[in-house]
Amino acid sequence: MDKPPISLFIPSYVVEYAVVDSTVKYMNKKNLWAGDELVGVVPKLAISKDIETSEFRLSHCNEEWEDLCAVQSATTIEEIKEIAEKHYQGINKNWIRTNYNESDAIALIEAEKEAVKCSFCGRSPWDEEIGRMVINEKARICELCIKSYYSLIQKNY
Ligand SMILES: [Zn+2]
Numbered sequence: 626m627d628k629p630p631i632s633l634f635i636p637s638y639v640v641e642y643a644v645v646d647s648t649v650k651y652m653n654k655k656n657l658w659a660g661d662e663l664v665g666v667v668p669k670l671a672i673s674k675d676i677e678t679s680e681f682r683l684s685h686c687n688e689e690w691e692d693l694c695a696v697q698s699a700t701t702i703e704e705i706k707e708i709a710e711k712h713y714q715g716i717n718k719n720w721i722r723t724n725y726n727e728s729d730a731i732a733l734i735e736a737e738k739e740a741v742k743c744s745f746c747g748r749s750p751w752d753e754e755i756g757r758m759v760i761n762e763k764a765r766i767c768e769l770c771i772k773s774y775y776s777l778i779q780k781n782y
Contacts, residue, residue: 627642627644627669628642628723629642629669629671629686629690629723630690631723631725631729631730631733632673632730632733633671633673633684633686633690633691633692634673634682634684634692635730635733635734635737636675636676636677636730636731636734637673637674637675637676637682637730638673638674638676638723638725638726638727638729638730639671639672639673639723639725640672640673640674640681640702640722640723640725641671641672641702641720641721641722641723642669642670642671642672642720642721642723643669643670643671643709643713643716643719643720643721644668644669644719645666645667645668645669645670645713645716645719646719648715648718648719649713649714649715649716649719650713650714650715651666651712651713651714652711652712652713652714653665653666654711654712657685657694657696657697657712658694659693659694664685664693664694667685667686667687667693668686668687668688669686669687669688669690670683670684670685670686670709670713670716671683671684671686671690671692672684672702672705672706672709672720674727675698676727676730676731679700680698680699680700681698681699681700681701681702681704681705682697682698682705683697683698683699683705683708683709685712706720734751737751738751738752741758741765742765743755743758743765743766743767743769743770744763744764744765744766745764745766745767745770745774746767746769746770748767748769750767755767755768755769756768756769759771
């Protein structure tokens with residue numbers, strides 16, 4: 626599967642992607658680091674748009690679309706493509722639009738918030754500080770709820 630997922634990091638969506646094929650020359654600039662490891666040639670590149678800052682970011686990805694080093698950003702897509710071209714000469718003709726948009730990214734974020742919210746009060750750790758969560762297969766309960774239910778039980782006995 627060549628097409629990337631909607632988001633490689635939050636809050637953003639992938640605008641365009643490119644596969645590094647035999648027509649592309651890797652320039653080996655030796656200036657991209659993931660932690661203290663040098664990022665070498667990768668099979669896939671992706672350009673994401675951050676929906677908060679409106680910046681574009683270049684992701685150097687492995688086969689599974691995991692971002693190995695998303696440190697390069699720019700205000701326009703043309704600038705980010707220039708950066709990509711410096712690392713991968715000839716990549717410019719390989720960019721493909723994903724047709725994902727901002728509402729796809731927002732829907733994904735909402736779904737992720739929904740998946741981690743407290744089953745009792747509905748608060749999400751994305752939106753506010755709710756402490757630790759106790760989780761089983763059927764429900765999740767936040768620290769605030771545990772504390773309030775605990776004091777309720779203390780009163781009844
Ligand atoms: Zn709760």
